[in-house]
Amino acid sequence: MLIHTRIGGHVDAPIEVGWGFSRDISMVPMWHTNVVAAKDIVGTFDEVGSTATLVLKTPDGLHDFHIEVLEAVPNQMTKQVGQQVDGPMRYTSTIRYTPAGKGFDWVWEQDNEIPDGLPGPFGSESFMKRLMEQMLRQSTENHSLLIEAMVPQLV
Numbered sequence: 001m002l003i004h005t006r007i008g009g010h011v012d013a014p015i016e017v018g019w020g021f022s023r024d025i026s027m028v029p030m031w032h033t034n035v036v037a038a039k040d041i042v043g044t045f046d047e048v049g050s051t052a053t054l055v056l057k058t059p060d061g062l063h064d065f066h067i068e069v070l071e072a073v074p075n076q077m078t079k080q081v082g083q084q085v086d087g088p089m090r091y092t093s094t095i096r097y098t099p100a101g102k103g104f105d106w107v108w109e110q111d112n113e114i115p116d117g118l119p120g121p122f123g124s125e126s127f128m129k130r131l132m133e134q135m136l137r138q139s140t141e142n143h144s145l146l147i148e149a150m151v152p153q154l155v
Contacts, residue, residue: 011103015104022143037055051067079093088113093110095108
C-alpha cells in the first residue's frame with residue numbers, strides 16, 4: 001500500500017539555524033521518533049548523493065534503511081529516498097523550508113510503500129495513514145523544539 005503524508009508547521013528561529021541543524025544526518029535519532037540510530041553516514045542532507053543507514057522502528061520490528069539524498073537546495077528543500085535493506089519497505093521524503101517572519105515555515109511530504117498483509121491494524125490503510133501522520137507530527141515537534149532552543153527567545 002502507498003501512504004502519502006503531508007504536514008507543516010512553523011519554527012521560531014532563523015532558517016539558517018534550522019537548516020544547519022537539519023542537515024546533520026547524525027542528529028536524526030535525537031528528534032525522529034522512529035529512528036533508533038544513524039550509521040555509515042557519508043555526507044549531509046544538503047549534499048546530493050549523500051548516504052547513510054538509518055535503523056527504523058517499523059510495524060514488524062527494527063530494520064536498516066539505506067537512505068540517499070536525491071535533491072538539495074540549501075535553506076530551501078531536501079529530498080531523500082530510503083529503502084529497507086532486508087525487505088520491500090521504501091519511502092520518499094521531501095521537506096521544504098520557507099522564510100516566514102523571524103522564523104520559517106516547513107512542509108514535510110512523505111510517500112511510504114508498505115507491503116500488504118501486515119497483521120492487525122497495520123494492514124489497514126486508514127490506520128497506517130493516521131499512524132504515519134502522528135509519527136511525523138511528533139518528530140517535527142521534537143525537531144522544532146530543539147531548533148528553537150538553539151536561539152534566544154523573547155519571553
